[in-house]
Amino acid sequence: MKFIDPHVHMVSRTTDDYEAMQKAGVVAVIEPAFWLGQPRTAVGSFKDYFSTLIGWERFRASQFGIRHYCTIGLNSKEANNEALAEEVMDLLPLFIYKEGVVGIGEIGYDDQTAAEDKYFRAQIELARETAMPIQIHTPHRDKKTGTTRSMDVCEEHGIDPSSVIVDHNNEETVEEVLNRGYWTAFTIYPNTKMGNERMVEIVKRYGAERIIINSAADWGVSDPLAVPKTAALMLERGIPLDQVELVCYKNALDAFGQSGQMKEEDWKNAPGIDQTQLFQGNSVLRGGQQAKVNDPIIKN
Numbered sequence: 001m002k003f004i005d006p007h008v009h010m011v012s013r014t015t016d017d018y019e020a021m022q023k024a025g026v027v028a029v030i031e032p033a034f035w036l037g038q039p040r041t042a043v044g045s046f047k048d049y050f051s052t053l054i055g056w057e058r059f060r061a062s063q064f065g066i067r068h069y070c071t072i073g074l075n076s077k078e079a080n081n082e083a084l085a086e087e088v089m090d091l092l093p094l095f096i097y098k099e100g101v102v103g104i105g106e107i108g109y110d111d112q113t114a115a116e117d118k119y120f121r122a123q124i125e126l127a128r129e130t131a132m133p134i135q136i137h138t139p140h141r142d143k144k145t146g147t148t149r150s151m152d153v154c155e156e157h158g159i160d161p162s163s164v165i166v167d168h169n170n171e172e173t174v175e176e177v178l179n180r181g182y183w184t185a186f187t188i189y190p191n192t193k194m195g196n197e198r199m200v201e202i203v204k205r206y207g208a209e210r211i212i213i214n215s216a217a218d219w220g221v222s223d224p225l226a227v228p229k230t231a232a233l234m235l236e237r238g239i240p241l242d243q244v245e246l247v248c249y250k251n252a253l254d255a256f257g258q259s260g261q262m263k264e265e266d267w268k269n270a271p272g273i274d275q276t277q278l279f280q281g282n283s284v285l286r287g288g289q290q291a292k293v294n295d296p297i298i299k300n
Helices: 015-024 043-054 056-062 082-094 114-130 143-156 174-179 196-206 226-236 241-259
Strands: 003-005 026-032 067-072 101-108 134-137 164-167 183-187 211-214 293-295
Touching (some): 015 056, 043 056, 043 082, 056 067, 082 114, 101 241, 114 134, 114 143, 174 183, 196 211, 196 226, 226 241
Parallel strands (some): 003 026, 101 134, 134 164, 164 183, 183 211
């Protein structure tokens, strides 16, 4: 099987993770812009981070046979520094049109403050003006209220639910998000939020239409193989293959493909791995490591 992980923070992961993901069948990843574990203090740090997402990280993924995309946005946690947030908002138009950017995200609410609401709405308007998909981060605290509020705000701004991916859902939010016509994404974290056992039960109950799973693997306790592992469990528990493919591959492609930046041909027609390539003079190899050249990409 082929897999897409449509929410994974690869800047936080090692090259071993890329190799393991590729061997497991992951052909593409989407990396949402997010915070780094501590607040940034200057707009230049955002500029360099966004540049990494569209530059080095995209190259690094290709060196291990994976196509890398990203969403660009001001995350909800750092929206509370309003002086800095204003500078970041001025920066966003410089990046959202770059190759490989498939949406505005991840944006939404954290503590559901007035500042978060202000910049969430501003970025929704940016997405509306540019016809870009929106990737929403739903809050970890008071999730149901925050999820409902996120959808209400999108609709206040005239956004079509079919262009919005609402992420980090659980049993408490899934029914409303599906009923309102949004793409309904679930993060599979080990032992928290939404484990793969619980995910299997959700797909059994609600089916596969507009449901997406991801790992959201980052610098915390997380698993970059969560998507293929959950797919294997779904098949083991009797969920039909076509439904597993929707949840683990096709729905993500359809949702983010609305950007015009993500097509199946991007990886189906990709050349073999060539680790002799450089990015601005830099290689993924160290010391005397042997470069893989014309190594065929696994096409499951």
